[in-house]
Amino acid sequence: MIRNxxxxxxxxxxxxxxxxxxxxxxxxGVDADAAPAGDTACGSYVIAMHAWVGYTASAQxxxxxxxxxxxxxxxxxxxxAGVTYDAMESGSVDLVVEDWGGGRWQEWADRGALVExxxxxxxxxxxxxxxxxxxxxxxxxTDSANLNKYADLFVNDESKGKxxxxxxxxGYTTIGEKMVSANKLNFTVLPQGSxxxxxxxxxxxxxxxxxxxxxxxTPQNFLAKVPMARVNFPTNDWTDAGLASGLTxxxxxxxxxxxxxxxxxxxxxxxxxxxxxxxxNDDQNAVAADIESGTDPAVAxxxxxxxxxxxxxxxxx
Amino acid sequence: xxxxKETMFFIAKPKKIKRSWLIAILFAAWVVLARIFQGKATxxxxxxxxxxxxxxxxxxxxSIRGNRSDGASFKYFFNPVREFINGFVTGIxxxxxxxxxxxxxxxxxxxxxxxxxxxxxxxxxxxRMAITAVILVFTCGxxxxxxxxxxxxxMTLAAxxxxxxxxxxxxxxxxxxxxxLKAVTPILDLAQILPxxxxxxxxxLFFLIGPASATIATMVYSIPIAVRLTAFGIREVSxxxxxxxxxxxxxxxxxxxxxxxxxxxxxxxxxxxxxxMAALSFVVIAALIGAPGLGKPVIDALIIRDVGGGFVxxxxxxLIAIMLDRSxxxxxxxxxxxxxxxxxxxxxxxxxxxxxxxxxxxxxxLSRQFAWAAYFPEQVNISKPVANVTESSIAWxxxxxxxxxxxxxxxxxxxxxNPLEGVLSNSPWFLTVAMISLLSLILGGxxxxxxxxxxxxxxxxxxxWFDTMIxxxxxxxxxxxxxxxxxxxxxxxxxxxxxxxxxxxxxxxxQTLPAFVYLIPMLGFFGPSRFTGIATGIVYSIPIVVKIxxxxxxxxxxxxxxxxxxxGSTKWQLITKVxxxxxxxxxxxxxxxxxxxVLAVVVIGGLVGAGGLGYLVLVGGSKPELQGKGLIAGFSIxxxxxxxxxxxxYTVARNSAPKH
Numbered sequence: 001m002i003r004n005x006x007x008x009x010x011x012x013x014x015x016x017x018x019x020x021x022x023x024x025x026x027x028x029g030v031d032a033d034a035a036p037a038g039d040t041a042c043g044s045y046v047i048a049m050h051a052w053v054g055y056t057a058s059a060q061x062x063x064x065x066x067x068x069x070x071x072x073x074x075x076x077x078x079x080x081a082g083v084t085y086d087a088m089e090s091g092s093v094d095l096v097v098e099d100w101g102g103g104r105w106q107e108w109a110d111r112g113a114l115v116e117x118x119x120x121x122x123x124x125x126x127x128x129x130x131x132x133x134x135x136x137x138x139x140x141x142t143d144s145a146n147l148n149k150y151a152d153l154f155v156n157d158e159s160k161g162k163x164x165x166x167x168x169x170x171g172y173t174t175i176g177e178k179m180v181s182a183n184k185l186n187f188t189v190l191p192q193g194s195x196x197x198x199x200x201x202x203x204x205x206x207x208x209x210x211x212x213x214x215x216x217x218t219p220q221n222f223l224a225k226v227p228m229a230r231v232n233f234p235t236n237d238w239t240d241a242g243l244a245s246g247l248t249x250x251x252x253x254x255x256x257x258x259x260x261x262x263x264x265x266x267x268x269x270x271x272x273x274x275x276x277x278x279x280x281n282d283d284q285n286a287v288a289a290d291i292e293s294g295t296d297p298a299v300a301x302x303x304x305x306x307x308x309x310x311x312x313x314x315x316x317x
Numbered sequence: 318x319x320x321x322k323e324t325m326f327f328i329a330k331p332k333k334i335k336r337s338w339l340i341a342i343l344f345a346a347w348v349v350l351a352r353i354f355q356g357k358a359t360x361x362x363x364x365x366x367x368x369x370x371x372x373x374x375x376x377x378x379x380s381i382r383g384n385r386s387d388g389a390s391f392k393y394f395f396n397p398v399r400e401f402i403n404g405f406v407t408g409i410x411x412x413x414x415x416x417x418x419x420x421x422x423x424x425x426x427x428x429x430x431x432x433x434x435x436x437x438x439x440x441x442x443x444x445r446m447a448i449t450a451v452i453l454v455f456t457c458g459x460x461x462x463x464x465x466x467x468x469x470x471x472m473t474l475a476a477x478x479x480x481x482x483x484x485x486x487x488x489x490x491x492x493x494x495x496x497x498l499k500a501v502t503p504i505l506d507l508a509q510i511l512p513x514x515x516x517x518x519x520x521x522l523f524f525l526i527g528p529a530s531a532t533i534a535t536m537v538y539s540i541p542i543a544v545r546l547t548a549f550g551i552r553e554v555s556x557x558x559x560x561x562x563x564x565x566x567x568x569x570x571x572x573x574x575x576x577x578x579x580x581x582x583x584x585x586x587x588x589x590x591x592x593x594m595a596a597l598s599f600v601v602i603a604a605l606i607g608a609p610g611l612g613k614p615v616i617d618a619l620i621i622r623d624v625g626g627g628f629v630x631x632x633x634x635x636l637i638a639i640m641l642d643r644s645x646x647x648x649x650x651x652x653x654x655x656x657x658x659x660x661x662x663x664x665x666x667x668x669x670x671x672x673x674x675x676x677x678x679x680x681x682x683l684s685r686q687f688a689w690a691a692y693f694p695e696q697v698n699i700s701k702p703v704a705n706v707t708e709s710s711i712a713w714x715x716x717x718x719x720x721x722x723x724x725x726x727x728x729x730x731x732x733x734x735n736p737l738e739g740v741l742s743n744s745p746w747f748l749t750v751a752m753i754s755l756l757s758l759i760l761g762g763x764x765x766x767x768x769x770x771x772x773x774x775x776x777x778x779x780x781x782w783f784d785t786m787i788x789x790x791x792x793x794x795x796x797x798x799x800x801x802x803x804x805x806x807x808x809x810x811x812x813x814x815x816x817x818x819x820x821x822x823x824x825x826x827x828q829t830l831p832a833f834v835y836l837i838p839m840l841g842f843f844g845p846s847r848f849t850g851i852a853t854g855i856v857y858s859i860p861i862v863v864k865i866x867x868x869x870x871x872x873x874x875x876x877x878x879x880x881x882x883x884x885g886s887t888k889w890q891l892i893t894k895v896x897x898x899x900x901x902x903x904x905x906x907x908x909x910x911x912x913x914x915v916l917a918v919v920v921i922g923g924l925v926g927a928g929g930l931g932y933l934v935l936v937g938g939s940k941p942e943l944q945g946k947g948l949i950a951g952f953s954i955x956x957x958x959x960x961x962x963x964x965x966x967y968t969v970a971r972n973s974a975p976k977h
Contacts, residue, residue: 053620076607077616078526080939083518083606086382087526092607104941107379157730158846158926166845170923170932171939177363190845191364191932193924196837197845199622204844242365242942292621 042071042268045094048078048087052195054219057287058097058120060301062277065312068305069269080171081105088260089113095274096258100124102173102241105258115264119254121278122219126173126250127230128165129216131205135229144183144233144249151186153211163187166201166214169194173253174215178246179233187213202226219281221288269316276315283308339759347752351744358745360782364936367946368780375945382522391523399529406475406528410609414467426684426691427463431455434640436677440670442647447673453640457633461700462614463693466633469600469610472528473637476535476596481589484540488547488588489573492581498548505541509913510958512920512931513538513602514938515951521606531599531608538917539595543588549906550584551577553872586649587868591861593641594828598857600634601831615833624711624837625704631834632703638829639822715841722842730848733794742786746777749786753960761967768967772960776953781930781946785953788919788929791847792957795854795915800908802855803862807907808892810863811870811900824860832857832921840925850922850931857921858914862907869903870896905969909962916958930954 045066047059063073076093078084081101085108087093098120099105108114130141140146147163154163165187167176176189192198198214199222205212206226216228233249259274283304290300305312362368367375411417412424425433431451439447457466491498513534524530554577562572578585604612611630618627658666684690715722741749750773758766776785810817832853843849873896881895897904923931930950937947 051616051620056620076526077604077613078607079517079605082938082941082944083521083526085941086518086522087607090525092526101941107382107941157727157735170935174364177365190926191923191928192845192926193922193932193935194836196619196622197840197924197926200837200840200845294621294623 042066042069042270043266044072044074045263045270046092047073047075047095047097048084048093049075050078050080050084050096050098053221053288053291054122054284055098056291056297057284057301058122058277058279060291060297061279061287061304062095062097062273064298064301064305065315066270066273069273069316071268071270073270085114085258088258091260091262094260094263097277098122099256099258100172100253101256102239102253112261114258114260117257117259117264117274119278120257122255122281122284124217124219124253124255126168126215126217126253128176128179128213128233129202129228129230130211130213131202131209132227132229133206133209134211142229142231144185144231147213147231148184148186150211154187154213158190159188163213165189166198166212167191168198168215168217172215172217173241173250175241175244175246175250176215178244180246182246183233202228219284219288221285221292224285224289272317273315276317278315279311336759340756343752343755343759347748348740350748350752351740354745354748355739355743358747359743360746360777360780362780362783364933365943367943370779371781371943371946371949373945374948375943378519378944378948381519395523399524402475402479402524402529402532403527405479406472406532409471409475410468410528412471414464414471414609422685422691423467424685425681427458427693428690429681429684430467432677432680432684436673438644438647439673442644442650444669446643446647450640450644453636456699457636458693459697459699460629460633460703461695461698462611462630462633465609465611465614465630466637469597469612469634470637472532472535472603472608472610473593473596473641475528476532476539476599477589477593477641479532480536480539480543480592480596483536484543484588484592485547485585487540488544488585489551489578491544491548492551492577493573501544505544506913506959506962507955508537509541510916510955512917512934512951512954513599514920514934515948517602517606518938518944526607528608530606531603534606535596535599535603538599539592542595543592545906545910546588546591547581547585549902550581550588553584553902554580582649583872584868586646587864589645590642591864593645594638594825594860597634597638597641597829598831601833612831615831619833619836622837623704625708626700627834627837628707629700629704631830634831635822635826635829638825642821642825711838711841715838719842723844726843726846726848729794729798729851730846734790734847734851737793738787738790741790742783746782750774750777757964757967760971761964762971765964765967768963769960772956772963776956779949779953779956781933781950781953784929784933784950785957787847788927788931788954789957791851791854791922791927791929792912792915792919792961795851795858796908796912796961798851799855799858799862799911799915803859803907803911804866804904806859807863807866808870808896809867811867811896812892817867820863824863827856828860832918836921836925845926847922847927849925850919850927853921853925854915854918857918858911861914862911865903865907865910866900869900869907872903873899901973905965908965912961912965913958916954919954930957 047063049056049059059075063075066073076087078087078093081104084093084096085105088096089108089111096114105114105116109116128144135142138146138150141150151163154165155161156164158164163186165176165180165185167189168174170191170193179185180187180189192201192215198216201212201214202216202222203226204210206228213231216223234247236249236251238244238248239251257274257277263274264271287300287304290303291297295303407415410423413430414423416422417424423430431454434454435447435451438450454466457463460466487501491501516537517530517534520530520534524533558576558580559572562576567575600610601612601615603610604616611634614630615627618624618630680690750770753773754766754770757769776782779785806820810820835856839849839852843852877895877899878891881891886894919927919929919931920934921931923929923933923935930953933943933950934947934954937944937950
């Protein structure tokens with residue numbers, strides 16, 4: 001009996017709570033600020049946000065410029081490649097500002113889900129790097145032909161008696177296994193799942209003066225903080241990583257913008273920005289450096305926009 | 318055949334010494350053979366290379382993709398489901414997180430939300446808990462993350478409510494019927510072990526990016542936990558009350574309602590708590606497919622390697638976890654007290670409820686009328702100091718304990734990992750297959766050996782044998798370390814309420830602090846290595862082991878303990894001879910869940926240099942040309958988990974069989 005009463009009391013309390021919630025559904029006291037009245041000539045778009053700071057820099061600059069021209073922009077953090085392309089196909093995302101994939105979107109482009117808009121001005125260059133102190137101490141180490149001579153320096157508990165070769169993150173173009181076998185290098189390829197892991201390797205190698213060889217790339221602001229030297233392999237002779245022999249180096253890769261047909265056909269300011277946006281590695285690094293030192297991405301982007309009004313005006317033509 | 322029979326004859330004798338000798342001989346032979354044939358027939362497969370199976374999986378994925386827009390399944394199934402879930406989530410978000418209609422705030426401003434949370438918690442439990450809940454939620458706001466926290470709270474509530482609506486009924490069914498349990502177990506294993514990243518992209522393909530996909534991904538992972546613990550709780554109810562009920566002619570429904578459910582309630586609550594924890598551990602993954610909440614600040618911080626900022630967001634997740642966990646537990650413990658409260662206390666409580674209700678209404682109205690009560694005050698912001706303190710203490714630990722952390726990593730890596738890898742992955746595949754099957758035969762018998770052999774051959778056929786063995790090695794080491802730490806701590810908190818109270822926030826943090834938050838510190842401690850992957854697995858899986866073991870120890874009947882004490886048992890004897898054996902089923906469930914939780918973060922291990930299947934899942938997720946390989950890697954993790962779990966189950970079943 002007592003328990004039943006208690007249950008009833010509890011039910012009534014919950015009902016009160018529900019009533020409280022419902023009573024809250026009445027008229028709203030705090031009204032929305034009126035939407036900024038601007039050019040209504042631009043539509044609403046969604047930009048995919050991938051998880052590296054250079055990408056954030058490019059995407060944020062585009063966002064700010066588009067907003068200033070009356071576009072309604074939202075950003076969605078999103079995993080790279082497949083998930084993003086699918087999202088473009090279903091209409092949930094309109095723009096990828098920096099794709100390193102070298103054509104991995106082809107299947108989606110064939111179905112008309114997305115369009116390759118051309119390069120964004122940034123040139124990606126992947127390579128194998130050693131900490132600067134090694135290049136200073138062993139000047140010939142930057143020639144891949146001499147790597148075996150120093151292989152013993154790189155041995156650790158993970159590397160099974162051979163030199164440890166820290167390979168790039170999963171989403172990136174990586175041909176380390178081919179390079180090691182084609183050049184008969186006495187190294188074990190250790191797959192690193194994240195940029196963070198590589199940064200840890202290089203930071204410690206610089207701080208403790210330990211040996212390390214790993215995958216790195218430009219544009220990336222990290223190189224400005226921890227100096228590293230690129231190990232050069234014979235001049236590149238491939239563009240499709242799948243067909244690379246592994247004997248030669250990574251190629252220079254113009255980074256690509258991808259957009260939905262909807263964004264490209266709208267012919268509004270956003271279309272122009274997407275088509276014309278182009279900047280240099282130095283530009284991206286400058287904005288990325290500000291973001292990394294804790295500046296709000298929107299503020300960092302605006303700072304660059306203010307300083308480069310002419311370039312920005314060019315995108316809107 | 319005769320050979321097998323002879324072996325069987327040997328084993329069938331319930332002489333433990335014989336079996337351990339057999340195992341010792343097997344291991345010795347294994348090590349010697351592995352040494353002799355080292356590096357031969359290891360089936361290493363370079364990352365960019367496919368096998369016929371992985372190519373096939375990739376083609377299947379492609380064909381689904383190409384055909385998705387047309388078809389009735391979208392019109393009549395996927396789209397309505399998406400709409401429903403999105404509507405449900407949005408409904409909750411509009412109350413606490415996102416602006417509704419033409420207003421710039423949600424239905425409730427921050428003051429209103431806090432008041433409602435306080436009131437509801439007070440109503441279902443007691444004042445102290447209500448104050449705690451209010452402080453916890455307020456702190457989320459003070460961390461500068463009010464809106465993100467509310468989004469996460471809304472998403473979690475939605476996922477948990479739907480998970481429980483499905484999970485508890487299925488759990489009851491599986492608790493009552495052996496056949497139901499047999500039918501659902503493989504599905505639970507599948508859903509819990511298959512890495513989320515494997516089905517995340519397909520989910521987003523069918524349900525689009527956003528809250529719906531994120532909620533479904535969360536539910537896939539959290540429903541099994543609700544089902545398992547509910548079923549376990551009902552099965553644990555001792556036979557005598559059920560028999561007593563049956564003999565008095567109670568109906569099945571009455572039996573369930575009056576005896577089984579009330580007696581299982583503590584375990585079911587543990588299930589609800591764990592469902593909440595599981596849902597919260599998805600915050601970051603949800604953000605990868607565009608869901609709102611605290612995952613975004615975590616990722617933003619990770620992008621610029623802002624360790625402190627990441628922790629601030631991670632702490633907000635943990636605070637929400639603690640708030641939900643404590644409130645549900647407190648609500649139940651109120652229900653459990655059978656002693657009726659005196660009339661004066663009841664009157665006091667009624668008065669308290671009425672005044673709290675009035676205060677709540679006032680707060681709600683205020684939060685809808687005045688900006689100060691609508692928008693969380695920006696002046697109250699402790700995120701900077703919290704970020705600085707965490708960052709400097711992590712830096713301090715990294716600097717001063719490096720010898721310890723790297724030393725520990727080295728001991729485990731050189732002493733255990735490398736030799737074990739030498740035996741499992743760096744020897745011919747047929748040797749490893751044969752030896753694991755023989756071990757399974759000795760431990761669990763013929764059926765166990767048959768299942769083991771089948772699963773191992775399936776892994777070989779997938780083409781990812783080598784990577785699977787790399788992951789297997791790490792899983793063994795991680796699970797062993799988890800169990801040895803987890804059982805000790807579990808016994809401790811099972812015996813001491815104070816220890817339980819002290820450790821619980823840490824356990825909750827281990828389970829819900831997103832791994833992405835401590836990825837960089839972990840790398841700082843141990844460097845990118847297999848050990849770092851193992852450490853991540855341990856952090857994530859210890860809490861559930863400790864909680865289940867602690868619960869098991871608590872549920873050992875008091876009369877058993879009293880009897881033991883009266884016969885003069887020492888504390889040590891009490892633990893090893895009475896409590897642990899009596900909690901054997903809990904230990905088994907803890908091992909099973911510990912293993913599954915370790916496997917659940919294999920993919921996170923791939924992020925920090927552990928290689929193996931986890932890395933391949935990541936590769937498949939981000940390189941469309943290798944998506945098939947990623948899918949098969951996910952299924953290999955599943956096969957591996959099934960194999961270990963089944964060997965363990967058969968071994969236990971055999972050992973607990975009545976002695977001849």
